[in-house]
Amino acid sequence: MQSSFPSAHDAPALTAHHRGISVLTEDGEFLTLSIAEIRERLQTMPCPLVVHAPAFARKLGLHAPGQPCPWLDLLELFAFVYPARSVAPTPRGLALALGVEEERIGQAEADLLPLLTSLMLAELARHKSSPEAEFLAALTVRLGQAGWPWAGTVAETLGLHEKLGPRGQLPEDAMQPGDALRVWRVLPKWEDVAPRPPPASHPITSAEARARLTMLLGEGAESRAGQADFASVSTAAFEPRTMRGNPAVVLAEAGTGTGKTLGYIAPASVWAERNGGSVWISTYTRHLQRQIEQETHRLFPDDATRRRHVVLRKGRENYLCLLNMEEAVNSAASRPAGVTIALAMLARWARATADGDLTGGDLPGWFGDLFGHGNITGVADRRGECIHGACPHYQRCFVEHTIRRAREADLVIANHALVMAQAAYSENAMADDSEEGEEDSTPSRYVFDEGHHLADAADGAFSAELSGLEAAELRRWLLGAEGRRSRARGLKRRLDDLVVGLPKLETPLDAALMAAHALPAPGWSTRLAGTEGENEPPPHPAEDVPAQGEDGLFPMVQNAVEPVLENPTEMFLKLLRQQVLARSQERGRADHAYGALECDLHPLLPDLAQAGQALARALGRLAEPLRILAERLHARLQDEAESLDSVTRGRIEAMVRALRRRAITRLDAWIAMLDALDHPPPADATPTHIHFIRLDRREKQRMGEQDVGLHRHWLDPTVPFAAVMAMPAQGMLITSATLRDQSDTPRKPPTEEGQTEDLYSEESERAWEAAEARTGANHFPAPAIRASLSSPFDYARQTRTFIVNDIDHGSIADLAAAYRTLFQASGGGGLGLFTAISRLRGVHSRIAPALEESGLPLYAQHVDAMDNATLVDIFRTEEHACLLGTDAMRDGVDVPGNALRLVVFERVPWPRPDILHRERRIHLSGGDTTGYDDRIARLRLRQAFGRLIRSQSDRGVFVLLDRRTPSRLLSAFPPGAEVRRMGLADTAREIENFLPRTPQN
Known part of the structure; x- marks a missing residue:
């Protein structure tokens, strides 16, 4: 087997940087070559080591390689050795994941790749005597039969030459190569247990919530003003309900940096533990679901314990379907070899995954780019095709496993759409007098993070x-x-x-x-x-x-x-x-x-x-x-x-x-x-x-x-939201950094004694009323409890805000030039936000080469074949990278530190002028249609600005490339964030003077 595949031990290595292509030849010579030179050398070069072969090929101007990949891609080896573990798909990201010291990583030149290979092979060698050794041997042989370039090196590392017969076959009593792909035979079965009794209704105190928060933070944690207060006020959402259909509702606006995630996990976990019930934590984006799940590691450091107490729920279409997997494996022999390689790597992942989540879970976001996105969607639980109890794999089904785990969990991390669908169906089931209307035990306590998106989620759920x-x-x-x-x-x-x-x-x-x-x-x-x-x-x-x-x-x-x-x-x-x-x-x-x-x-x-x-x-x-x-x-x-x-x-x-x-x-x-x-x-x-x-x-x-x-x-989608939540919900916490269209302090100076205070009070009341209308809190019988926790950051010291007034934002060429200039001025670390995908793509195509030459790699949503979470992982890892995105990058992305030091918004994010907006503007604005539009735009600007500063040590610049920005929108920015209008060249100089400069790779 080994003789038919290249060996990784003496293979050349290639990495890319702004000076060209870093090359470590098979003879150990270290070179830097141009793209044209390396393209010529590749015709005669032995199979080289690379990281993320499709992206590397695109950088060289080549078509992305298919499967089997003609190169030795270290990400493929990583997926084999460390299944169900994500990593930023760059040489630096891979090195950090493998524990290489920062000094050794340096500029991530080609000589780093042999070290990374040896580290992974050393880890693989430890599996020679592990319980999964037989499976790995059979899987390696099957991959070798399909032409996987790593098969020879992996077989040598696992010592398969001692086990294989003269024709490369495994012993008859061992697992055979074809059986290694049939994971549905070996996955654990779920077993039903007695229904969980209804939870008790014991209240929790502020002192208990604060004590749990202190435990979660641990010693030496950064002190965040308002976090303990947020945990205290959140306890009101866990008070016993006094009247049917009248849940306790808490509206809590927590400024950026408050630490609201741990702030609500603390009281939620105390209530669940004391009362034997589940708290559903709901978000709008998958990315924040993953962030919240990571925060629960503080609560349950042990993986097995956390698995019992915390469950992440999504819709069925996100999960691996074992029946689809079986049919794909059975038909693989008549399909290209690349399909078998993809299925084999999916089988390796399926035996290690926590919950079978294909999108945003523990399957790396770059998996589809390497092995084919169609191979992932082909095995997903496609809409409408699930046959439930008639499926032969029903008791091993990942979705069914997750549903049953959620019934016993303390914390269920879901999304707004799923929560509303479950609540709506539960209500209909009760109306139909159904014996068992819902798959899950209906929860009674909810936390809605990203609460400013509740109306959007309800609009989709009830349309x-x-x-x-x-x-x-x-x-x-x-x-x-x-x-x-x-x-x-x-x-x-x-x-x-x-x-x-x-x-x-x-x-x-x-x-x-x-x-x-x-x-x-x-x-x-x-x-x-x-x-x-x-x-x-x-x-x-x-x-x-x-x-x-x-x-x-x-x-x-x-x-x-x-x-x-x-x-x-x-x-x-x-x-x-x-x-x-x-x-x-x-x-x-x-x-x-x-x-x-x-x-x-x-x-x-x-x-x-x-x-x-x-x-x-x-x-x-x-x-x-x-x-x-x-x-x-x-x-x-x-x-x-x-x-x-x-x-x-x-x-x-x-x-x-x-x-x-x-x-x-x-x-x-x-x-x-x-x-x-x-x-x-x-x-x-x-x-x-x-x-x-x-x-x-x-x-x-x-x-x-x-x-x-x-x-x-x-017309008002929060009406059905409140209707379906009123019966099951006994308490709800709705929180966000941007619930209200108002700054933390009044901006207007007093003209006579006491006027500012009165003005602020009136403005504050109107802002709270608007927030209640946007979240549906005004449709519940009892008034919501309101709370506002200010951001702890000194925005006057930590930020600069500019509106560029000499750019024609209608010209893609001018827009691209502005992004290039600003990203180069910041030395990378730039997040570019767009209101239209077409303009994002147009800017990306124009500025990517220039930024690459400057040592600033550029990534983009809707361009790069990776999910948003992986793009953010790269952005967070590569300090000089830049990232372009749309709404999903505007909300919920958390990148602390110097990796994000510049946010550039291409234009004012006005609401889309469609029929829906027209009718809501007419009937829900109270006659102030301009103010209705302004409020939406200001809240979106606040969300975008909120990406910039995530800790006390951060420094950042926010730039809006829309010279038509009206002054009435500037209250979107927090106190201390002075907004200055100036030309592009002056803005770039201000950025260079304000941001700390760090060496580029």
Whole structure:
């Protein structure tokens, strides 16, 4: 085996820096070559050591290598030796993760790579006698068969030459190479335990919260003004509820640097421990979920203990699906060798992962760049395909493991969308008098971090969309793949033996499946645009629809046997598309070509109301048998209680939940939306919902069009949020650094005695009222407890703030020149924020080469094939790197120290001027529409500024490249942060004089 693969022990090594390419030849010669020279040498050079081969190839202007990679990528070896462990994918990041001293890392030249290789191989050698030695041997042989370049070196390190037969085969009694990929056979099973009793309602005191905080901080921790006060005030959210439907709500604004994460973990952990219940900590971004989970290491330093007490929850689509993995492994022999390598590395990870989280968990964010993003999405738990209890791997399922762990955990770290979905479903289940409506025990105590995003999360959670993609996805869930390559089994195969031979179940099932043909058929998107080809299959004919059921319950199906000329959903979508194209206005922006076109629903296009009525009837014919099927399935649990085994009961319960969640609830919402076609809102009334049509257009889609649909949003999405949280929640803490649109101290000087204090009081009350409206706190019966903790930082000393007034922000070339100048002035450590992806990409392409020549590597969201967490890890590790991003980088990114010393915002972050914003601006602004827009922009600027200073020793500069910035927005910046308007050249000089200079690599 060893002879067929390159050896890493005498391989040359390559790293990149601003002077060129650092080279350590196979003869030990140390060189610095240009990109052109190294490209020529690569044609004859033995397989070299590199770090992050795809990124290195792009730096050389080469196509990213596929699998097997032609180079020895140290990240691939790291993934094999240290599975389920993340690392910044750079030579420096790898060295730090392996414990190399800073002095030895130096400028991360090529001579560092052999040292890193030897450290990893030394760790691998320790596995020769470990319990997983047999698995590693079998996996290495399988990787060798697929052509993995590291296979020879790894086999030599593991001593496989002593175990392999003359043909490279393992002994018959050992694990075989193919079995090493079949991880679903060896993963642990979960076992159900008795339901957890409801938690007690014992209150906790401020003193207890402060004592727990002191324990978490430990000796020698940085003292943060207000952190203990924050922990104290948070205890009010854990007071016993005095009236049903009236939770205790605490609104706590904690300025940047307060240390609010540990501030709420302290009282939450005390309450959970004392009362035997779970506290759900909810965030808006995955990145903050990971940060909070890392903070819990202080509470439970032992990994096994922390695993019992802390669980991170996400949606199913984030996790590895073992059934998808099995099918991918079984078909790997007929696919390229790179697929086998990816599956083998996933198998290595799956045996070590904490929870099977593929996105933002312990699978490195660069994994997809190395082994193929499609190989990850191919094994993910894709939407709508989970068959729950019918899956042969159900008891080993990562998602099911996580759900059951969450029932027993003290702290569950989730996200706003999941929390709202769980609460909403629990309420519906109780209304339906369901025996077991929810997968999780409904919690009673919540902490909503990033509380300023609650309205955004609620807007997504409680909106409805009747679009081509959504309707086609439901058809696929009901009918299966319909001839296409997919594991979408369809409802009939999911139910399988649960309905066979039972006419009371078979009849509604058959009726529903036939009625599902009214949903968009395969190829709908091309027909929608009128470009269907001659070979495109026609819609399903009317004769496919059955006649009235034997029990006489489905007379509505009888009407469907009449000739149908058009698929009713497709006809409706065509008219929606016609209306939006006729009435929407192209804005003439460079980034609009692949954006979304919108128009109001009313007045309707001729024939649209009639098409909507026809579609509503068709959807009703689908919803009714599904509803009856769910009811009769659920009735089996009582009617056959003495004969149903636990597995069958679990399958029935899961299917009833799936029918209600995935189909019936959605169909009911669509039918209600179609009813709005005949009821235009009165011109003088405040609507409850906003209806509009949107045509989504994306890059690389045929004809530039992807989807069209009717959308319904709540005018005030915090209304349904408060409604679904009022019953389960007994206490809620809503916190953020930017709850209020107000500075910590008044800016206006007094004109007469006492005026400033009165003015501040009035402004403060208005700011709190607006914060309550944005978070939904004003919809609960009892008033919220308010608290504000100031930031401990001296912004006058630690920061500088500039508005550049001589840049045409409409010119990408001028914008790029400004970013290049400012990043070079700061010597890197710059975070560039954008309000549009197209401008981000345009700036990146123009400035990346110049910054590289200056020794400032540039990374970018929506450009680099890595997730946001990995990009931030690189940014945090590489002190002179620069990073470009959009909203996700504006909120929740924590990079203390010199690694982030400059934030550049390309323009004022005004709200997007779409129909939703227009209606909310009219009806929720109280008549002050300008103030409504200003408030949104100020809060976004405050969030962006908050990325800059994260500790007492930080120094940083904030620059806004929008000369049109009105002075009324400047109160977004904290007291002491004086804003100065000046030209680009002067701003760059001020940055150079203010920021400390550090040597560049």
